[in-house]
Amino acid sequence: MASTKKVQELQKRREQVQQGGGEKAIQKQVAMGKMTARERIVKLLDERSFNEYDLFVEHEARDFGMDQKTLHGDGVITGTGTIGGRPVCVFAQDFTVAGGSLGNMHARKITKIMDHSLKMRMPLIGINDSGGARIQEGVNSLAGYGEIFFRNTLASGVIPQISVILGPCAGGAVYSPALTDFVFVVDSISKMFITGPEVIKTVLGEDITMEELGGARVHSEITGNAHFFSETEDECFEQIKSLLSYLPWSNTDVPARKELKEPLEEYDISKIVPHEKKQPYDVRNVIRAVTDGSDFFEIQEGWAANIVIGFGTMGGRTVGFVANQPLVLAGVLDVDSSDKAARFIRYCDAFNIPIVTFVDLPGYLPGVDQEHAGVIRHGAKVLYAYSEATVPKITLILRKAYGGGYIAMNSRHLRADFVFAWPDAEVAVMGPEGAANIIFRKEIAAAEDPDEMRRQKVQEYKEKFANPYVAAAKGFIDSVIESWETRKSLLHALEVSGEKSVGMPAKKHGIPPF
Amino acid sequence: MSKTENTSKSKSTDKPPMEELVIGGAVYQTRLTSKFRNRETWSRPDERKIEAIIPGTIQNIMVEEGSEVTLGTPLMILEAMKMSNKVLSPLDGIIKKIHVSVGDLVAKSHLLLEFK
Numbered sequence: 149m150a151s152t153k154k155v156q157e158l159q160k161r162r163e164q165v166q167q168g169g170g171e172k173a174i175q176k177q178v179a180m181g182k183m184t185a186r187e188r189i190v191k192l193l194d195e196r197s198f199n200e201y202d203l204f205v206e207h208e209a210r211d212f213g214m215d216q217k218t219l220h221g222d223g224v225i226t227g228t229g230t231i232g233g234r235p236v237c238v239f240a241q242d243f244t245v246a247g248g249s250l251g252n253m254h255a256r257k258i259t260k261i262m263d264h265s266l267k268m269r270m271p272l273i274g275i276n277d278s279g280g281a282r283i284q285e286g287v288n289s290l291a292g293y294g295e296i297f298f299r300n301t302l303a304s305g306v307i308p309q310i311s312v313i314l315g316p317c318a319g320g321a322v323y324s325p326a327l328t329d330f331v332f333v334v335d336s337i338s339k340m341f342i343t344g345p346e347v348i349k350t351v352l353g354e355d356i357t358m359e360e361l362g363g364a365r366v367h368s369e370i371t372g373n374a375h376f377f378s379e380t381e382d383e384c385f386e387q388i389k390s391l392l393s394y395l396p397w398s399n400t401d402v403p404a405r406k407e408l409k410e411p412l413e414e415y416d417i418s419k420i421v422p423h424e425k426k427q428p429y430d431v432r433n434v435i436r437a438v439t440d441g442s443d444f445f446e447i448q449e450g451w452a453a454n455i456v457i458g459f460g461t462m463g464g465r466t467v468g469f470v471a472n473q474p475l476v477l478a479g480v481l482d483v484d485s486s487d488k489a490a491r492f493i494r495y496c497d498a499f500n501i502p503i504v505t506f507v508d509l510p511g512y513l514p515g516v517d518q519e520h521a522g523v524i525r526h527g528a529k530v531l532y533a534y535s536e537a538t539v540p541k542i543t544l545i546l547r548k549a550y551g552g553g554y555i556a557m558n559s560r561h562l563r564a565d566f567v568f569a570w571p572d573a574e575v576a577v578m579g580p581e582g583a584a585n586i587i588f589r590k591e592i593a594a595a596e597d598p599d600e601m602r603r604q605k606v607q608e609y610k611e612k613f614a615n616p617y618v619a620a621a622k623g624f625i626d627s628v629i630e631s632w633e634t635r636k637s638l639l640h641a642l643e644v645s646g647e648k649s650v651g652m653p654a655k656k657h658g659i660p661p662f
Numbered sequence: 663m664s665k666t667e668n669t670s671k672s673k674s675t676d677k678p679p680m681e682e683l684v685i686g687g688a689v690y691q692t693r694l695t696s697k698f699r700n701r702e703t704w705s706r707p708d709e710r711k712i713e714a715i716i717p718g719t720i721q722n723i724m725v726e727e728g729s730e731v732t733l734g735t736p737l738m739i740l741e742a743m744k745m746s747n748k749v750l751s752p753l754d755g756i757i758k759k760i761h762v763s764v765g766d767l768v769a770k771s772h773l774l775l776e777f778k
Contacts, residue, residue: 351743352717353767370697426690428680453695477698478683478690484697510685516704550686581687 165203165220169244177244182315182337183381185225185240185248188275192238192385193229200227202257209251212284219245222254223278226261228270231392234404237265240275243315247279250321254282255292262299269398271308273388276325277315293320300327305498308395310388313338313364313374314381326373329495330391330447333364333374334384340367340374365450372451372484390445394459394466396499403466403501409441411635418631421508423572425547431456431471431479434506434546438635440464447492452484453477457492459501463639468496471506472557474547481553482513483526490529497537502642505558508546510579512553527556528661534562536658540645542638545569545616545625550578560624565648566641568634569616569625576618580610709752710777718742720766720774729757737775740768749774 168174168184177184183191189198207214207222223245228237239258241248258274265272281289303309304327311325312332316339325331325340333340341362348354348361360366367374376391378384396403415437421429436442439460446458454477457470470489472479481489496503512523534541534556542565543558554575558564569575577583585592588605595601619625629637680691721739725731735751755777762774 353769354717426688428690428692474690474692476693477695478685478692480683480685510688510690514685515701517701520704579686579688585687 162203168220168242169246173244180315180337182243182277184244185242185275185277188312188314188381188385189225189227189229189238189240191382192273192275192388193231193236194233197229198227198238199229200225202226202260205253205257207251207253207285209282209285209288211286214284217246219251221245222251222257223248224250224254224257226257228261228264231389234392234397235268235270236273236392237261237268237270238273238275241278241315243277243279246282248277248315249279249282250289250292251282251285252288252292255289255295258292259295259299262296262303265307266299266303269307269400271310271392271395271397272303272328273310273312274324274328275312275314276317276321278321279316280319280321290320293324296324297327300324304329305399307398308392308499310391312384312388313340314384315339316358318342318344318362322373330375331367331373332376332378332384332388333367334381335364335377335379337381338364338367338374368448369450372448372488374451375447377450391459394445394461394501396501399498399500401500403499405464406440406461406466408464411437411439412442415442417634421546421570421572421631425508425572425574428474428478430475431473431506431508431546435460435469435471438462438504438638439467444469448488452482452488454479454482455485455489457488462504462635462642465642466501467642468492468501468503469506470503470558472509472553474508477513479509480511480513481509481527481530481556482518483521483523486523486526486530490526490533493530493533493537497533497539500539502540502542502645503537503558504638505541505543505564506546507543507549507554507557509550509553509557510548511550525661527552530556531562532658532660534558534564536652536660538648538650538652540565540642540648542566542641542645543568544634544638545573545575547572547574548579549573549575551576560626563650565645566627566637567625568637568641569620569628570631570634571616571628573616573625573628574614575616575625576613580606580614583613584609710755710758711773712737712749712752712775712777714740714768714770714772714774716740716742716747717770717772718747718768720762720764720768721746723760723762723764725757725760725775727757727760731755731757738762740774753777 205222207219224241226239239261309328310330311328314337318341322340339358339362345356345358345361364377368377376387415433417437420433435444444458444460454473456473460467541558560567584605592598592601616625616628681694683690683692719741721741723738725737731751732754737749737751740747740749758776758778760775
């Protein structure tokens with residue numbers, strides 16, 4: 149019965165470490181409106197599925213009296229579990245233990261679980277809640293971050309990587325989330341910045357709160373660093389589960405098929421888009437009109453809303469949607485919307501998800517600020533991402549497709565597999581107003597009534613060129629369809645693309661404009 | 663998830679009314695973003711006005727109002743990010759006014775000095 153004693157010792161050790169930073173620190177965590185690291189893991193994973201690793205890891209720091217200190221689990225909890233019955237790797241920084249600060253062993257626990265997730269080809273979910281580098285451990289902390297960033301990069305495009313910001317994530321620490329695929333933030337809990345308000349105040353004299361500088365709303369609406377915003381941690385975990393339901397477990401896998409459903413009747417596709425091309429509408433309703441069960445899981449909803457990206461399923465299979473949004477900034481392409489679309493297109497391509505693109509844009513946003521912010525470089529990302537993507541690529545032109553915007557939005561010329569257009573589509577080098585002003589400049593200037601002449605010439609141009617048939621005559625559009633035929637046509641296009649196989653010239657990697 | 667999606671859809675209908683945006687001679691009805699509204703409008707820089715290129719502290723001023731300087735003359739030292747940055751004269755000219763004193767903390771684009 150000697151083993152009973154040993155079992156008791158194990159139980160005692162476990163109990164001790166699982167207390168994290170102890171009662172007081174946990175009370176503080178709760179007072180900040182936050183769950184503990186352990187509670188978070190339990191909420192995120194399937195019930196009783198969590199298997200913890202490295203519970204008994206201890207730090208090896210010797211300086212500044214650290215040798216006298218015990219830090220349970222070295223401030224991070226790691227392990228595997230399941231979500232929806234499928235295996236995932238997870239780590240959660242424990243703010244109750246030394247502020248979740250990252251030291252050598254803390255980082256080694258994280259890199260170990262990262263290596264595991266890459267080796268076993270399963271998603272990695274990292275919950276960040278940390279004051280930053282453990283200063284007492286000096287360059288060992290920096291090394292730890294570097295090892296994490298390196299692994300984020302290696303795993304990029306191989307397994308899904310998700311970052312959840314549930315507390316501070318400041319300084320160099322922000323680069324791990326920034327390197328991962330999707331970043332989740334929660335209102336008034338998440339804080340991300342490179343240099344905090346105190347430094348900014350001292351050095352620059354600018355007075356700003358943490359929330360205003362790098363709160364959840366800032367990253368969801370201004371910077372674009374976050375992909376999903378929620379009001380509570382519980383809602384955040386539900387969002388993560390929904391996202392994972394659309395994803396494959398690795399780049400050699402395909403997403404699990406979902407239940408077959410028809411779109412809801414309330415989304416009547418023939419009534420969503422006004423015929424008058426200057427009138428706005430919510431393009432998300434067009435997406436809902438074609439997806440199974442009218443479900444659309446939008447990504448980066450609050451940022452660069454002039455383009456819409458997200459997942460839905462068609463015929464049970466995950467599809468990535470990219471759509472110009474006429475409701476916001478007339479659906480133009482600009483610096484932010486180009487960035488947003490390009491990265492999503494590359495995501496879909498990396499993970500074998502077909503892309504459906506809905507086109508309705510007047511062109512690029514004019515302005516000195518846009519030009520000087522590098523709209524050329526950013527806009528080029530969209531061309532690059534579409535051109536390089538080898539997954540099935542299907543385009544539907546709803547109304548306007550002018551100039552460079554037409555080319556960029558997965559045109560035939562960038563190797564789209566199918567290009568559909570509705571009868572209201574206008575594919576032209578520019579809109580009738582702009583074109584008439586240039587082509588008929590002399591006639592308009594010489595006319596007795598220039599406004600009347602301009603109106604006539606715009607009308608003339610409209611009749612000749614503002615339609616899908618000029619492009620269809622060249623084979624740039626495969627098929628002009630009525631709106632009610634949309635879902636059927638898209639489903640067919642997806643169906644026949646199942647075995648798509650195209651090559652790229654042999655290269656180490658391309659040089660995209662980023 | 664479809665629950666939250668439906669709420670976000672109903673939210674979008676409460677948003678502010680449409681505004682106008684002109685692109686390629688056509689006037690579109692649409693919503694403008696706060697980022698678009700807050701964009702900086704551009705104006706041609708005046709080379710006779712020297713502004714701080716980086717936020718920092720004025721460490722030293724080497725010229726006075728009325729000084730005649732030549733292209734490349736050090737005008738002041740702006741300490742920023744632990745570096746002492748020399749502010750050099752971009753032209754030959756006479757200093758009209760100095761807008762800062764030693765020790766001042768200045769923001770980016772703060773007017774430091776003007777030439778006649």
